[in-house]
Amino acid sequence: MNSQEWENKGFYIKAFNKEVFVIDAGNNKTNTLLMLHDYATSSFDYYKTLEKLSKHYRVVLIDLIGFGNSDKPLDEYFTIIQQTDIVLETIKILQIKKLTLFGHGYGAHILNEIIVRKNLEQIELSIEKFIFCNLHMKINPAKITFSQLKTFIQIQKMPIAMLSSVGIYKKKIKELFFNSEKISDNELEQMWNLMQKKSGNHVINYFSNYIEERNTFWNRWYRALRNSKMAIKMISSKDSPIALPEMSEIISNEIPDNKILWINNSGHFPMLENPEELVELILKDRK
Structure with a gap:
């Protein structure tokens, strides 16, 4: 699979005057799974899981604004609030009435x-379940150790360096894998091609804005998780250097009736490193 073949699988829609790349696969018209990717990547992350998931769901993949094949405005930072607006508008345009939402990293925010807005009854969309994958978010400082905080700060610096060249990008992405041999040079090159497309590598200039927004x-967001009465599933990698297991445990304990589903021997990208296991956990307890 290369980046051009991936683009050929999808199409473009206009949402609030932004061009959004979408892949819409599967014949199940009653059960939709919408999947959002992490920072500095794209929907290409899910190319190993798409075929199997589309046997059970109508699977919708989106390149968030600033990433992959979607618009990459260089003169403005696109906030999580705006990204959410775009995602909800895309759902509306695609006439999706009922769905399960999956978010990895940045996409999980x-x-x-969406949970905030759902709790406040600002959206009427019928959501069966939220699935968080390797959610890494700031939490109550009183519940985090100094070593965890130090690791978190180091992680925040990584994207600033990783997009300076294809060589550094490959190196940094490999560091996020438990077994770096499970990501090929070709896959890394396709990920890089999608990131730098439309001068997208300059989007990283706004990473500090993203960190400030999370702060x-x-x-x-944390309060919304605690107060939510909707079905929430957490999937976390035991060996992710970003979504630390200790932090995942703290977040999970704040969510009513929640239990983490762990993926062993997996780094931050289980969809690329352990795709079959991730698919199994997504489908687990599916209605």
């Missing part, structure tokens, strides 16, 4: 914001 809204 968009799920956080500003963490309590809003």
Whole structure:
């Protein structure tokens, strides 16, 4: 699979005057699974899981604004709030009435914001379940150790360096895998091609804005998780250097009736490193 073949699978829609790349696969018209990707990647992350999941769901993949094949505005930072607006508008355009939402990393923060709006009854969309994968978010400082905080700060610096060249990008992405041999040079090159497309590598200039946004809204999102009465599933990698297991446990304990589903021997990208196991956990307890 290369980036051009991936683009050929999808199409473009206009949402609030932004061009959004979408892949819409599967014949199940009653059960939709919408999947959102992490920072500095794209919907290409899910190319190993798409075929199997589309046997059970109508699977909708979106390149968030600033990433992959979607619009990459270089003169403005696109906030999580705006990304959420785009995602909800895309759902509306695709006439999706009922769905399960899956978010990985950055995409999981968009799920956080949707939960806020759902709790406040600002959206009428029927959501069967929220699935968080390797959610890494700021939490109550009183519940985090100094070593965890130090690791969190180091992680925040990584994207600033990783998009300076294809060589550094490959190196940094490999560091996020438990077994770096499970990601090929070809896959890394396709991920890089999608990131730098439309001068997208310059989007990283706004990473500090993203960190500031997380610092500003963490309590809003954290409180929404605690107060939510909707079905929430957490999937976490035991060996993710970003979504630390200790932090995942703290977050999970704040969510009513929640239990983490762990993926062993997996880094931050289980959809690329352990796709079959991830698919199994997504489908687990599916209605």
